[in-house]
Amino acid sequence: MKPPKDASRGLTTRLRTAKGRTTASQRWLERQLNDPYVRAAKAAGWRSRAAFKILELDERFGLFCPGQRIVDLGAAPGGWTQVAVQRAGENGRVVGLDLLPMDVIAGATLLQGDFQEEDTERAVLEALSGPADLVMSDMAPNTTGHNATDHLRILGLVELALHFAAKVLVPGGSFVAKVFQGGTEKDLLNQMKHDFQVVRHAKPPASRKDSAEMYVVATGFRGDNAHRYSGAQG
Structure with missing residues (x-):
């Protein structure tokens, strides 16, 4: 793009x-x-400039397709959720989740809560009516200005988001998350490589040059959550 x-x-x-x-x-x-x-x-009409980041990642990695089930973690103010709704189309299902309240986005189900809680996870899956094809996370902790501390904090968020994705993704599904320069630490990267066929890092052009942010893009989920949704609707 x-x-x-x-x-x-x-x-x-x-x-x-x-x-x-x-x-x-x-x-x-x-x-x-x-x-x-x-x-x-x-x-x-995008709610944030971050919409261009996921559009650029999609152009490079082909993340979206019509009819997908998509979860946007840490969705507020909703730029990524808006893009997901547009790309998934009328047959798709998009859930935006955040601790903060969000204004309505047509075509998306918006939930307020902590994705680490079982009730919230259940609500997400009920809204999707089945396993997710794509889990996205643009979450970032409040920065301290201390690079090593900030790096560890965001890796902690990525690890939690990855754990969530591993529980809800369909086989072949994808995971996208924000990290900071320095990439993903070895143990977490090894876990991603175990769970996904391909793991790559990228800094989309819309990311400010002076920003330490970049993204990890994992595709081809190896797990199988299908048995958890035997009663799910199409």
């Missing part, structure tokens, strides 16, 4: 006043104002 046409232009919009704002918040607001992906997302 091509980046927005003005992605490479030097934009210099500045806030008229910094009154009442910290230096950090002013920098963040100016970056938002000058970010072509933010403007493109707004123009396209």
Whole structure:
């Protein structure tokens, strides 16, 4: 997917006043104002610029297809969920899950809760009416500024998301999760390689160059959860 046409232009919009704002918040607001992906997302109706990240990953890895069952973990504000609904089409089923409440997204079931809890997992599977074809996670912990600590924190989230995916994915299914530069630690990567046929890392163009984020994309789930959904509807 091509980046927005003005992605490479030097934009210099500045806030008229910094009154009442910290230096950090002013920098963040100016970056938002000058970010072509933010403007493109707004123009396209996406809830966040992150929508372009999953679109670019899809272009590279072919993650989506019509009729899929998809789970979006840590879905708020809903950019990835919107993309999933569009790509899965009217015959697909999309569940967006977050600890925070979300505004309605047509075509998606939005749940508020912790995916580690059995009741929440059950609610997700009931909404899907069967095992998932794709589990996505754009979750990230609050950063501390200490690279080693932040790396460990996000790996912890990835490990939890992977555990969830291993319980709900259909054979051949896919898993996508945010990690930080440095990739996935050896033990977790080995677990992914055991559970999936192919595991790759990628940094989509929509990820800011100064950001440490990248994504792990695992395809071809080797497990078999079909026996858990013998009564599931199509």
